[in-house]
Amino acid sequence: MMQENQNLNIQWYPGHMTKTRRRMEEDLKLVDAVCEILDARIPISSRNPDIDVLCGSKPRMVVLNRIDMADPAMVRNWSAYFKSKGMAVLETDCKSRKGINGFVPAVRTLLSEKLRHYAEKGQAGRPLKLMVVGIPNVGKSTFINQIAGRKGAKAENRPGVTRGAQWITVDQGLLLLDTPGILWPKFEDPEVGVRLAYTGAVKDDVLDVESLACHLMEMLWRRYPEAVRQRYKIELADNAPGYELLEAAGRKRGYLVSGGEVDLERMARVLLEEYRSCKLGRFTLETPDMLEGERP
Ligand code: G4P
Numbered sequence: 001m002m003q004e005n006q007n008l009n010i011q012w013y014p015g016h017m018t019k020t021r022r023r024m025e026e027d028l029k030l031v032d033a034v035c036e037i038l039d040a041r042i043p044i045s046s047r048n049p050d051i052d053v054l055c056g057s058k059p060r061m062v063v064l065n066r067i068d069m070a071d072p073a074m075v076r077n078w079s080a081y082f083k084s085k086g087m088a089v090l091e092t093d094c095k096s097r098k099g100i101n102g103f104v105p106a107v108r109t110l111l112s113e114k115l116r117h118y119a120e121k122g123q124a125g126r127p128l129k130l131m132v133v134g135i136p137n138v139g140k141s142t143f144i145n146q147i148a149g150r151k152g153a154k155a156e157n158r159p160g161v162t163r164g165a166q167w168i169t170v171d172q173g174l175l176l177l178d179t180p181g182i183l184w185p186k187f188e189d190p191e192v193g194v195r196l197a198y199t200g201a202v203k204d205d206v207l208d209v210e211s212l213a214c215h216l217m218e219m220l221w222r223r224y225p226e227a228v229r230q231r232y233k234i235e236l237a238d239n240a241p242g243y244e245l246l247e248a249a250g251r252k253r254g255y256l257v258s259g260g261e262v263d264l265e266r267m268a269r270v271l272l273e274e275y276r277s278c279k280l281g282r283f284t285l286e287t288p289d290m291l292e293g294e295r296p
Helices: 014-030 051-055 072-084 100-110 112-120 140-148 190-199 209-223 225-232 242-253 264-276
Strands: 033-039 060-065 088-091 128-134 167-171 174-177
Touching: 014 051, 014 128, 033 100, 060 072, 060 100, 072 088, 088 100, 100 112, 100 128, 100 140, 100 167, 128 140, 140 167, 140 174, 190 209, 190 264, 209 225, 209 242, 209 264, 225 242, 242 264
Parallel strands: 033 060, 033 128, 060 088, 128 174
Antiparallel strands: 167 174
């Protein structure tokens, strides 16, 4: 379903970012709160680096999406982390609709003061207004479609597209800005690019698949050794480098080229595919303590 230009490989350049930032500043004036979608597997790398500045003091909700693919214990940790920063948190699996019904009540709680204020002014029926934002491919369109109970509407994944504000009715008391705000990831951090690539948000063909898989293998071996052990039947030292782990896995699988050497590229592609389809398990690659000392 994803097309080239809808992928994360959007060519963001400073002009795009400036336009998008301006657009968002305009949109922000129209809404009561901002709902930011994150990939629960990589809640740091799937964030926009400027979101806090962009949103200012607007009430915020974080949606931890793709919980069907993330480590459940880590989803709880991340929820607690964002709640501790004063944000509302919703955990969702947009494919199965899990968590979706919690959206409206969570918004009403987040904006309870506003609702009280409206009631005092005799405007009890006045709807709350929200916008959904996130980096490409994080699940914004799917989320909006689920929330609004509609099908087939695809976000215009082009930065800085001009449009008039239109609203989607979620229920009588809640409106969503019709298209999500597409934000940029933190390009300047190479680790962010790599983690986005692990999840498939960045296409493999722009990266060296073998070194990507070596890094992923090493990370999984440190964080989830039992899962790797079980899947690939390998036994190496705790601090074994990714290259050796990948090679051992390839050898076990019998991926050999002439001369008996391991076909590392094949094993690399298999690892990435098995990670992305959760055949290895449900993993989260980033933890809140990695943010220690940073701005929330
Ligand atoms: P975007 O608007 O932010 O760019 O993202 P979009 O909704 O298009 O979602 C990107 C892909 O992620 C879609 O898959 C979508 O189905 C999938 N997705 C969204 N939320 C979830 C979730 O909670 N769990 C899982 N497992 N997947 C999710 P696709 O491959 O483009 O399409 P399709 O396979 O659904 O047809």
